[in-house]
Amino acid sequence: xxxxxxxxxxxxxxxxxxxxxxxxxxxxxxxxxxxxxxxxxxxxxxxxxxxxxxxxxxxxxxxxxxxxxxxxxxxxxxxxxxxxxxxxxxxxxxxxxxxxxxxxxxxxxxxxxxxxxxxxxxxxxxxxxxxxxxxxxxxxxxxxxxx
Numbered sequence: 001x002x003x004x005x006x007x008x009x010x011x012x013x014x015x016x017x018x019x020x021x022x023x024x025x026x027x028x029x030x031x032x033x034x035x036x037x038x039x040x041x042x043x044x045x046x047x048x049x050x051x052x053x054x055x056x057x058x059x060x061x062x063x064x065x066x067x068x069x070x071x072x073x074x075x076x077x078x079x080x081x082x083x084x085x086x087x088x089x090x091x092x093x094x095x096x097x098x099x100x101x102x103x104x105x106x107x108x109x110x111x112x113x114x115x116x117x118x119x120x121x122x123x124x125x126x127x128x129x130x131x132x133x134x135x136x137x138x139x140x141x142x143x144x145x146x147x
């Protein structure tokens with residue numbers, strides 16, 4: 001889902017030309033997705049922030065997302081914000097071929113995409129686990145972490 005900000009994020013804090021992925025830092029599944037993106041992002045373009053950080057929480061608020069339950073990630077690419085399954089597709093498309101093939105998911109009607117995403121998001125802790133706090137980032141992630 002593409003969303004418009006309530007007001008634009010403070011671009012002095014991060015380079016808006018680089019894609020940014022804001023994720024649930026205590027979610028094992030979400031953190032695993034970030035590790036995968038780091039591994040596949042050969043140009044090291046993506047920057048990351050945990051939703052629990054002041055910066056991540058401020059972005060969630062600016063884009064009208066809940067900050068009491070991080071059931072979506074927020075991806076900012078080229079000035080456009082994406083959530084739910086659309087954020088996954090946007091990230092994969094930025095990684096190039098063959099990952100760009102994830103765009104085929106956009107053929108599914110949005111209600112179905114959102115329903116599928118929501119089923120995983122609402123059950124992610126039970127299915128994959130949850131940490132008590134955000135994990136200690138790897139050296140590579142630390143260099144790309146904002147906030």
